[in-house]
Amino acid sequence: EFYSSIHAMSKVFGYEQKLLQHMQKFIADNDSKLDFLKARLEEFERERNEALQWGVAYFESPLNKYLLSKRLTLDWQRIANLMAASTGEKSLSRLHQLRQRKHMPNEAELEGAIDGLLRLQSIYRLQTKHVAAGILDGVSYGTQLNAEHCLDIGQQALRLEHLQLAHAWLMEANNRLTTAEDHHQLQPQIAEKLAQVKARLSNNQGVNGTVEKIEEHSPVPENLTVLSEFDAYRYTCSGHIKPTPSDQRDLRCGYLTETHPFLLLAPLKVEELRTEPLLLLYHEVLYQSEIDVITKLTRNKIERATVTGQNSSTVSNARTSQFTFIPKTRHKVLRTIDQRVEDMTGLNLMFAEDHQFSNYGVGGHYAQHMDWFYPNAFETNQVANPEMGNRIATVLFYLTDVAQGGGTAFPIIKQLLKPEKYAAAFWYNLHASGVGDTRVLHGACPIIAGSKWVLNRWIRENYQSDKRPCELWDDSQISLSQLLELSRRASKQI
Ligand SMILES: O=C(O)CCC(=O)C(=O)O
Ligand SMILES: [Fe+2]
The missing domain is CATH 1.10.287 (Helix Hairpins)
Structure with missing residues (x-):
């Protein structure tokens, strides 16, 4: 991993x-x-x-x-x-x-590394000739790939049915044949694979066996409002989906002083990114000394993240990061952070889940999802401490900046949060009625360069009644029956 x-x-x-x-x-x-x-x-x-x-x-x-x-x-x-x-x-x-050592990569890891590279390429629409020359999104890393590397990547893209990318990598392999030996050994393989790609592409396109120009990336659709959830996520990561000036007109920023008297002395810097649903970004809400403690607490503890499925948690390509849960009893710093979260949100942290720390490396991402649990997750015992209710709100702390990529994308509300060290995002996952809010669909975009650490505070809905009273009216935009349908689909997907 x-x-x-x-x-x-x-x-x-x-x-x-x-x-x-x-x-x-x-x-x-x-x-x-x-x-x-x-x-x-x-x-x-x-x-x-x-x-x-x-x-x-x-x-x-x-x-x-x-x-x-x-x-x-x-x-x-x-x-x-x-x-x-x-x-x-x-x-x-x-x-x-x-x-034989633990952590030593095997062939599955090698495939994972190529998968990650292809994901980066398709999400950020990177050109193959640039990637092969070590240029990622305009920044040069000085690592060149040779013909054999390009052939490997092309073959895997073909296996994954990324036909356009497979074509681009195989052509690049051809361009990078330098020695006579390479020509002799690799060219026949490249030609064979290229023929396969072309045959598949023309089958798919139904064009009498000929394919004209093969683009490595399909054009960005003109209408970005009707997309699959994954496409909406990736176009938010790539910056194609973004808020319009009118979306942003009423937004404010300022210092929060109301939730606790202490804040009069040390107000919290907060920025509204969206009001309906609410999405806030707090700046400078962590200290370096706290991050230092966290680094020690989490060292050697992280393992590959899973997604919760019907019967068990499984490693999935939808989430390639590593995480660990640490209870707040482990260190005073975690309790101090929770006190701050109470001040930031006005919510009760007594029954929040344990602190979840995640680390993403290059290519690491977490595809679009909602943090709240679907009703069926409660029915099938997939929720720890179900008596605490659903995840009413999330506070996502950024413990690092990220050199390139790695933002948090909210496709429906058209926001891309760039990780900012010491900052934290806050949003409600549930409507005031307690129904899950689908507008806060979000995901962690893949990292192009650097590494990302985040801390999730998932706050549960019970014991919040005096903080965020439950409303009888349903302000959700979907009906309960639609929600149940979504829930059914989600359980099939995983
Ligand atoms: O890392 C991020 O930007 C988002 C993480 C996230 O959504 C999650 O862990 O649930
Ligand atoms: Fe999340």
């Missing part, structure tokens, strides 16, 4: 250094063995040449008879033994051990 977090990736990077050291030792041992053999070979050849110069007289000397016999018995036996002995076994067995 190393590709889903930078933390795990740096560990594996350390293992690679050890692998290289064992390999060096192996080579050094074998080198000295070969050096020894070469010296013996020279010696034998020298003796033989001398013998040849003697001619027949050589065999007349008892000394030479002895030397020849010795060479052909003892000496050659030693040489043969040495040649047969495996050298560097110790380094080899250490190397094997290291490769």
Whole structure:
């Protein structure tokens, strides 16, 4: 699972250094063995040449008879033994051990890494020729891919039915054939795969077996209001879906001082991103010292995130991040943060879920979802502490900035929050009636470069009645029967 977090990736990077050291030792041992053999070979050849110069007289000397016999018995036996002995076994067995280590990537990880790259490419509409040249969204990382790498990626894109991208990568592989050996070895494979891609594309398009120009990305639809949920998420990540000036006209920002007397002294800086439904962004609501404690608390604790399914939690490509839950009893800093969340939200944190810390590495993302539980999740016992009710609100703290990508996208309310260290987003998941609000659909966009840490505070609805009174009227935009339908679909999907 190393590709889903930078933390795990740096560990594996350390293992690679050890692998290289064992390999060096192996080579050094074998080198000295070969050096020894070469010296013996020279010696034998020298003796033989001398013998040849003697001619027949050589065999007349008892000394030479002895030397020849010795060479052909003892000496050659030693040489043969040495040649047969495996050298560097110790380094080899250490190397094997290291490769068995936890976190060592296997083939599934390799595929995951390519998946992540293709996801980045399709969401941010990156051009293949740029990616292959190490340029990601305009920033150059100085890593070039060779023809073989491009072929690998093209093949996987083909397996994943990303036909347009498969085509672009295979063409790039062709462009990157440099040596004669590459041409000889790779070109036939590339040509074969290209033919497959073209055949599939023309089948799909129903064009009499010919495909004209193959674009690597389909054009951005003109009407961005009728899209699948995933497309809405990705076009929000890429910045194509964004609020209009009229969406933003009534928004305010300022200092929050009302929820607690303490805030008169230290007001919270808050910005309204949307009023209906409410989406707020608090700036500078964490201290570096708190992040330092959190870093220590979560070190070595994260594991690959799952999505909750019908029968169990499963690792899914819809969510490639790593997380851990930590109860607030573990450290005073977590309780201090909860006090601050109470001040920020006016809600009661007594029964919030444990603190969830997530780490996303390059390519890491979490596709669109709602944080609230569908009714069927309660019926099928998938909700921990169901008596606490649904997740009334979310506070999402950003513990890092992210170099490129990694925003939180809200496709329906057209917002893309760029991770800002020390900031936190707040939104209600439920309508005042308690019905889940579908407008707060959101997801974590894939990271292009850098690493992202977030802390989720999921606040449950019980014990909030004096804070956010439950309303009898339903302000939701969907009916309960539509909600149940959504819920049924969600349980089938996972
Ligand atoms: O990391 C983000 O930006 C969003 C995370 C999220 O939505 C979640 O963990 O539920
Ligand atoms: Fe979420």
